[in-house]
Amino acid sequence: MRYGEKLSKRIKDTNSRLCVGLDPRPDLSGGMEKIPDLLKQVVDETWEYAAAFKPNMAYFEAMGLRGLEMLEEMLGNMPKEVPIILDAKRSDIGETQKYYAKSYFENWNVDAVTLNPFLGYDTMEPFLDWEGKAIYVLAVTSNPGSADFQRQMVGDRYVFELVQDICRRAHEEGRKTDVGMVVGLTNASDDVLSRIDDYPLLIPGLGAQGGDLENMAGKGRTAPDTINVSRGIMYKDMEKSFGEKAKFWAEQIAASYPA
Numbered sequence: 001m002r003y004g005e006k007l008s009k010r011i012k013d014t015n016s017r018l019c020v021g022l023d024p025r026p027d028l029s030g031g032m033e034k035i036p037d038l039l040k041q042v043v044d045e046t047w048e049y050a051a052a053f054k055p056n057m058a059y060f061e062a063m064g065l066r067g068l069e070m071l072e073e074m075l076g077n078m079p080k081e082v083p084i085i086l087d088a089k090r091s092d093i094g095e096t097q098k099y100y101a102k103s104y105f106e107n108w109n110v111d112a113v114t115l116n117p118f119l120g121y122d123t124m125e126p127f128l129d130w131e132g133k134a135i136y137v138l139a140v141t142s143n144p145g146s147a148d149f150q151r152q153m154v155g156d157r158y159v160f161e162l163v164q165d166i167c168r169r170a171h172e173e174g175r176k177t178d179v180g181m182v183v184g185l186t187n188a189s190d191d192v193l194s195r196i197d198d199y200p201l202l203i204p205g206l207g208a209q210g211g212d213l214e215n216m217a218g219k220g221r222t223a224p225d226t227i228n229v230s231r232g233i234m235y236k237d238m239e240k241s242f243g244e245k246a247k248f249w250a251e252q253i254a255a256s257y258p259a
């Protein structure tokens, strides 16, 4: 089964496009030793509303070796039917990327990873022949600085449209790996979305970053797009359970962008 099929099935089964972001912060959680139980609780309470989970490497790396162990332990105990997108945003020459691909797709066996496409197509290639896997390339990120490069024009096209060419090329070449894009909800204007093809989108920026779900309404897309909430579930409204918050966001998303 291709990644896109697995994610589409999960979105249909749960009626949810919510991607639950797993970004643990020891300073806000009573210390590093509390993190493994916290992650278990978040996963246990939210998985029924989750189209996907997205752990971000930065938060685990910041805890040192123990953080990587926590990530590995968590990955080993995740529900198998929920795709895992490892947010790594890696970028290097092809030879080095081979080892990132091996690390994520073979060692940790995650379903998808985020990659930075700045170094070009050949640096994506080590990720493109993995059955059932996917990459999401950064196209229009959710931060203001996405205007610095990504939304600049080269000739008559935006830079993010050149990024999209990576998806088109991989698709035309019939690669085993699915290729989607990251498009931040905060910058998902009509001008941007009208230029984005029907490839799977990872859409962060809902909740803490204030992205507007109306941006995604009525766009006629059929790809298994998933919308990420991290802090809005793990670190907001702590009087509510993680499950309640995940349900809330899944319903908010469905109201504007039905599964």
Ligand SMILES: O=C(O)c1cc(=O)[nH]c(=O)n1[C@@H]1O[C@H](COP(=O)(O)O)[C@@H](O)[C@H]1O
Pocket (backbone or CB within 6 Å): 021, 023, 056, 087, 114, 140, 141, 142, 143, 182, 183, 184, 204, 205, 206, 207, 208, 209, 228, 229, 230, 231, 232
């Ligand atoms: O690739 C990402 O997931 C990502 C891309 C982007 O453009 N903006 C963005 O916020 N992210 C990540 O998505 C998550 C957003 O977290 P919250 O703002 O707490 O919901 C973090 O892990 C970010 O690193």
